[in-house]
Amino acid sequence: MLGFGADLLWADMNRLLAFLFHQGVLDEQFLQLQQLQDHTSPNFVSEVVNIYFHESEKLLNNLRSLLMEREFSDYKKIEIHLNQFIGSSSSIGAKRVTSVCIAFRAASEQDNRAGCLRALEMLEHEYCYLKNKLHELFQIEQQRALAAGVRYPMQHQ
Amino acid sequence: MASPQNFASKLTALVVDDHKIYQKVHQKMLNNFGVKSHVVENGKEAVDIHWHGKKFDLILMDMDMPIMNGIEATKELRAMGVCSTIVGVTSRSTEEEILKFMEAGLDDYQEKPLTIPKLTSILHKIINSNPI
Numbered sequence: 687m688l689g690f691g692a693d694l695l696w697a698d699m700n701r702l703l704a705f706l707f708h709q710g711v712l713d714e715q716f717l718q719l720q721q722l723q724d725h726t727s728p729n730f731v732s733e734v735v736n737i738y739f740h741e742s743e744k745l746l747n748n749l750r751s752l753l754m755e756r757e758f759s760d761y762k763k764i765e766i767h768l769n770q771f772i773g774s775s776s777s778i779g780a781k782r783v784t785s786v787c788i789a790f791r792a793a794s795e796q797d798n799r800a801g802c803l804r805a806l807e808m809l810e811h812e813y814c815y816l817k818n819k820l821h822e823l824f825q826i827e828q829q830r831a832l833a834a835g836v837r838y839p840m841q842h843q
Numbered sequence: 844m845a846s847p848q849n850f851a852s853k854l855t856a857l858v859v860d861d862h863k864i865y866q867k868v869h870q871k872m873l874n875n876f877g878v879k880s881h882v883v884e885n886g887k888e889a890v891d892i893h894w895h896g897k898k899f900d901l902i903l904m905d906m907d908m909p910i911m912n913g914i915e916a917t918k919e920l921r922a923m924g925v926c927s928t929i930v931g932v933t934s935r936s937t938e939e940e941i942l943k944f945m946e947a948g949l950d951d952y953q954e955k956p957l958t959i960p961k962l963t964s965i966l967h968k969i970i971n972s973n974p975i
Contacts, residue, residue, distance in 0.1 A: 773934040
């Protein structure tokens with residue numbers, strides 16, 4: 687029964703991943719991360735993604751603070767933060783977030799404050815969506831690992 | 844899955860990047876090939892570690908870093924006589940920037956993120972150019 691549960695969870699995980707790929711939320715770079723995960727680093731993907739979340743939240747706060755400044759004019763700083771965001775998002779395969787960052791950077795290069803604000807809202811939305819979906823994926827993975835781990839002793843009864 | 848692990852286990856590598864995610868990913872990739880790797884956060888640390896006598900077969904050099912960037916670090920390392928394979932890895936890719944980076948003394952340049960096939964190719968080149 688529990689083995690069956692692990693298989694169902696495995697199917698759920700794959701379905702969610704396929705959905706995220708199909709929607710363009712993730713790209714093949716995420717698969718690269720999964721390929722790096724092994725018995726010596728069983729939580730490698732979630733560790734990398736957690737670093738990404740931590741860094742992204744700082745960057746988003748910085749971007750919002752900059753754009754909310756009354757006398758804002760430092761587009762160079764915006765671009766520096768965005769280059770970091772682009773780098774880290776592409777490193778984990780966060781395709782849609784990367785695209786939004788690139789569009790945001792284009793607005794910044796044109797000194798377009800209104801465009802930047804719109805792009806920031808879109809970026810916050812996409813990032814939030816990605817974060818929720820990845821949390822969901824890791825939760826299923828944890829449940830599957832638990833279910834698979836419990837299955838082993840039962841096979842010997 | 845059969846892996847090419849340990850075909851490069853005699854090699855050593857230095858990852859020069861201020862970005863925690865790339866540090867972790869590139870180091871893991873190298874470790875999976877059996878390569879012993881070390882990580883530093885900027886070009887100055889890369890130069891300093893060589894002044895302290897350390898040598899590496901491969902240096903993965905990011906371009907944009909605080910304190911000393913990849914271009915300056917590559918120039919300094921070459922001026923010091925460091926003959927390691929230095930591969931520039933960066934997410935910036937204007938032709939002008941790539942040219943400047945290459946002219947600093949790179950052996951190769953790859954766009955981030957580095958992939959397993961790209962790294963395999965780099966490691967094979969190093970092994971083939973230094974047969975035991």
